[in-house]
Amino acid sequence: MNHRIHQALSVAAALLAFAVAACTNLTLEPKSTATDANIFSDPGTYKAFIARVYAGLAVSGQQGPAGNADIRGIDEGFSQYLRLFWEHEELPTDEAIIGWGDVGLPEMNTQQWAVSNGFVGAMYYRIYFQVGMANEFLRQTTDAKLDSRGNVGAALRADIKQYRAEARFLRALSYWHGIDMFGDIPLITEADLVGVVPQPSTRTNVYDFIVSELNAIIPDLPPPGLGTYGRASAPAAQMLLAHAYLNASVYTGTAHYAEALTAAQAVIAGPYSIDPSYRHLFLADNNTSPEIIFPVIQDGVHTQTWGGVTFLVHASCGGSMRDTTYGISGCWWGLRLKPEAFNRYASGDQRAASFFRGTAPDTQSVAIPQVGTFTDRSNRRWITSTRCGSARMAIRVR
Amino acid sequence: MSVRRDGSSRFGPANQWGTFPAFSLGWRLSQESFLQGLHGLSDLKLRVGYGKTGNQSFGNYQQFAKYVLGDAQTQMQFGNTFVTTVRPGAYNPFIQWEGTNAFDVGLDYGFGGQRVTGAIDWYNKQTSGLIFTVPVCAGCGLSNFNQQNIGKMRNRGIELSLNAALLDQRKTSGLSWNASFTAAHNKNEMLQIYASQGVTRVLTGLVAGGVGTFIQVLQPGQPINSFYMLQQKYDAQGKPIQGSYVDQPTVKDTVACPASPTCGGPGRLYRPDGVINQDDRRPFHDPAPKWILGHSSYLTYRNFDVSFTLRAYLGNWVYNNVASNLGTYSEVTRASPYNLHASVLNTGFTTPQYLSDYYVEDASFLRLDNITAGYSFNYRGQPMRITGTVQNVFTITGYSGVDPTAGLNGLDNNIYPRSRTFTGGLSVKF
Numbered sequence: 001m002n003h004r005i006h007q008a009l010s011v012a013a014a015l016l017a018f019a020v021a022a023c024t025n026l027t028l029e030p031k032s033t034a035t036d037a038n039i040f041s042d043p044g045t046y047k048a049f050i051a052r053v054y055a056g057l058a059v060s061g062q063q064g065p066a067g068n069a070d071i072r073g074i075d076e077g078f079s080q081y082l083r084l085f086w087e088h089e090e091l092p093t094d095e096a097i098i099g100w101g102d103v104g105l106p107e108m109n110t111q112q113w114a115v116s117n118g119f120v121g122a123m124y125y126r127i128y129f130q131v132g133m134a135n136e137f138l139r140q141t142t143d144a145k146l147d148s149r150g151n152v153g154a155a156l157r158a159d160i161k162q163y164r165a166e167a168r169f170l171r172a173l174s175y176w177h178g179i180d181m182f183g184d185i186p187l188i189t190e191a192d193l194v195g196v197v198p199q200p201s202t203r204t205n206v207y208d209f210i211v212s213e214l215n216a217i218i219p220d221l222p223p224p225g226l227g228t229y230g231r232a233s234a235p236a237a238q239m240l241l242a243h244a245y246l247n248a249s250v251y252t253g254t255a256h257y258a259e260a261l262t263a264a265q266a267v268i269a270g271p272y273s274i275d276p277s278y279r280h281l282f283l284a285d286n287n288t289s290p291e292i293i294f295p296v297i298q299d300g301v302h303t304q305t306w307g308g309v310t311f312l313v314h315a316s317c318g319g320s321m322r323d324t325t326y327g328i329s330g331c332w333w334g335l336r337l338k339p340e341a342f343n344r345y346a347s348g349d350q351r352a353a354s355f356f357r358g359t360a361p362d363t364q365s366v367a368i369p370q371v372g373t374f375t376d377r378s379n380r381r382w383i384t385s386t387r388c389g390s391a392r393m394a395i396r397v398r
Numbered sequence: 399m400s401v402r403r404d405g406s407s408r409f410g411p412a413n414q415w416g417t418f419p420a421f422s423l424g425w426r427l428s429q430e431s432f433l434q435g436l437h438g439l440s441d442l443k444l445r446v447g448y449g450k451t452g453n454q455s456f457g458n459y460q461q462f463a464k465y466v467l468g469d470a471q472t473q474m475q476f477g478n479t480f481v482t483t484v485r486p487g488a489y490n491p492f493i494q495w496e497g498t499n500a501f502d503v504g505l506d507y508g509f510g511g512q513r514v515t516g517a518i519d520w521y522n523k524q525t526s527g528l529i530f531t532v533p534v535c536a537g538c539g540l541s542n543f544n545q546q547n548i549g550k551m552r553n554r555g556i557e558l559s560l561n562a563a564l565l566d567q568r569k570t571s572g573l574s575w576n577a578s579f580t581a582a583h584n585k586n587e588m589l590q591i592y593a594s595q596g597v598t599r600v601l602t603g604l605v606a607g608g609v610g611t612f613i614q615v616l617q618p619g620q621p622i623n624s625f626y627m628l629q630q631k632y633d634a635q636g637k638p639i640q641g642s643y644v645d646q647p648t649v650k651d652t653v654a655c656p657a658s659p660t661c662g663g664p665g666r667l668y669r670p671d672g673v674i675n676q677d678d679r680r681p682f683h684d685p686a687p688k689w690i691l692g693h694s695s696y697l698t699y700r701n702f703d704v705s706f707t708l709r710a711y712l713g714n715w716v717y718n719n720v721a722s723n724l725g726t727y728s729e730v731t732r733a734s735p736y737n738l739h740a741s742v743l744n745t746g747f748t749t750p751q752y753l754s755d756y757y758v759e760d761a762s763f764l765r766l767d768n769i770t771a772g773y774s775f776n777y778r779g780q781p782m783r784i785t786g787t788v789q790n791v792f793t794i795t796g797y798s799g800v801d802p803t804a805g806l807n808g809l810d811n812n813i814y815p816r817s818r819t820f821t822g823g824l825s826v827k828f
Contacts, residue, residue, distance in 0.1 A: 133485070230475045301471075
């Protein structure tokens with residue numbers, strides 16, 4: 001009996017010792033979950049990651065057109081970068097107006113947004129989502145990290161060098177949107193740890209950062225004409241630089257027009273020209289346009305979102321416009337051209353023809369007496385852009 | 399008395415280990431000589447307990463960025479190929495144990511040969527390192543939400559219970575009645591938001607319908623998840639006026655202002671700023687019940703038996719999100735109209751007023767959760783029993799939504815009434 005107790009005790013002690021030994025090592029990295037500790041054992045991850053930094057401008061999550069969203073607290077389709085950017089650039093101006101009543105949107109039309117506005121907040125978070133992605137990419141691709149992984153050959157290293165320049169370009173692009181729309185914003189780089197509250201910075205500081213970053217990466221980006229479609233090239237960085245310099249007096253109080261000119265001339269010297277057909281810029285084959293320097297590519301099959309061009313095309317269709325005419329599966333009855341913009345065209349100006357007026361008796365008026373009244377067909381007071389019809393659209397670096 | 403030391407790989411590298419001591423002390427007063435003379439008293443025990451517990455009930459591997467592959471519809475075009483993307487998720491290398499220090503004083507009692515028993519408890523629990531998934535500052539992480547140790551909170555309360563055999567005449571008249579009563583009172587208070595959060599309050603409670611509209615708050619001095627609302631103004635008929643809210647005194651003057659219409663009051667340092675905005679929101683009630691009362695009874699009379707359970711919550715407030723989201727005429731004028739909520743007949747709102755405290759309602763209730771009646775008998779020598787049960791018999795409440803208990807954490811988005819279930823049964827023993 002005594003012997004058996006001893007036996008049981010020693011077995012228990014052995015088990016306990018094993019248990020203690022097994023469970024105190026908490027630094028084990030997860031094996032079953034893809035994390036930064038294991039995913040880079042696949043060298044293809046670097047390309048997939050930089051593609052994701054680009055995708056931050058084009059999609060809203062990891063499932064298309066919606067699902068597994070990048071940012072939360074707002075409808076995922078509403079949160080898409082290009083959609084928010086377009087709304088912030090256009091709705092407060094005399095160009096466009098949106099007819100939906102979602103909380104925060106009517107205030108965009110009338111320039112009455114407050115700090116609690118969900119759309120303005122989402123734009124801000126989108127910018128810092130892009131900054132965060134780019135920073136994480138840069139943290140994961142330092143020479144020290146690449147050396148420690150031991151599976152990065154010379155060819156991949158050269159690719160990664162260019163990827164890093166592209167991540168910095170995309171970060172500079174979003175920072176430029178940030179200082180343009182929000183003024184003084186925090187400057188967060190790959191040197192700042194995740195989880196630490198950032199220190200406030202100034203518009204001037206962030207501007208200086210954008211300029212120095214762009215100047216630093218231009219040598220690492222493909223020269224004019226040698227870039228890959230969809231990816232940043234040296235002229236794209238030059239164009240962004242020109243935009244930043246052009247507005248330097250607003251951002252910092254000091255004008256830099258000469259530098260803006262130099263940067264713009266560097267772009268003009270490249271293989272770009274004004275597209276002879278303005279309309280071509282808005283068609284599905286606009287990848288052949290000579291005017292586009294940096295596109296945010298959308299694709300009906302591979303790159304789906306409720307934002308981006310899907311939003312621009314569907315939302316600007318309504319009234320007596322027919323969705324089938326524009327090759328889309330439904331009008332969203334949202335965006336309308338303001339009369340102030342339409343009336344800028346002198347009578348006879350060809351460009352006015354690109355806006356939908358309808359044909360009798362289904363004409364639509366230029367005036368918009370009621371922003372939200374889309375059901376009022378009998379009055380036909382609706383006008384919109386014929387920019388519908390392209391399944392893909394590119395923005396020029398503007 | 400015990401001490402345990404736990405490690406969890408869910409936490410950040412520097413914060414994986416926690417030490418959790420506990421002790422308890424009991425004193426059976428009823429066995430002391432000075433209480434021996436009391437004949438009615440059958441049991442009396444004083445308990446004192448202290449314990450620290452750790453909570454790690456949240457997702458794994460918070461210290462690592464989890465990488466999620468994109469699907470075939472979120473690819474990026476590089477040249478003529480489409481690249482599948484991969485996204486690192488939000489991570490928090492600093493996350494640590496949420497710990498609760500609990501102190502409890504209790505008294506167990508019994509009278510009349512344990513015919514009446516019960517307990518009285520008073521507790522004080524302080525939780526530090528409270529883990530919440532909260533909006534984080536832009537640029538603090540890889541998304542705009544993350545799990546964080548945000549602050550400290552305290553729960554204090556008393557719990558009372560009483561079990562009694564009120565009637566026991568099985569052998570004489572055949573009647574017996576056992577009943578139990580419970581009452582619990584809790585007071586919750588957020589004590590502190592850590593300075594590392596960079597904010598003085600954290601918004602929670604995302605409502606349906608709004609575009610990122612949060613209507614609850616974690617704010618020191620207030621119960622957690624207090625509603626954070628604008629104070630609605632009403633007209634002479636008692637109808638809420640759309641977009642009209644009380645301008646709270648938020649501007650601090652250097653000297654107490656004299657009595658004047660623009661002043662918050664004579665001698666007050668704060669006055670309204672004349673603008674209704676985010677600053678005019680104030681904590682307004684909270685979803686946790688102040689009192690939870692319970693009663694269950696078991697009655698028998700010869701071969702008949704009846705049992706039921708009653709439950710009441712007092713002082714639990716609910717945000718009626720169904721009303722705030724759909725109780726507006728804009729629901730019928732938009733491109734795809736939807737059914738209106740009846741509250742629009744009272745409010746007449748033409749646009750949603752998500753932040754109005756009109757929608758925060760007292761959802762106190764009394765509910766008969768279930769009642770069962772049974773009859774036991776013998777048929778041709780076989781013991782048999784017939785039963786009938788009703789679940790969710792009735793609810794008495796002043797709440798305007800369909801179910802005062804539907805609001806998860808105080809947000810009610812439920813449009814289906816709780817079902818009432820009738821069950822009949824016959825059991826036969828062979």
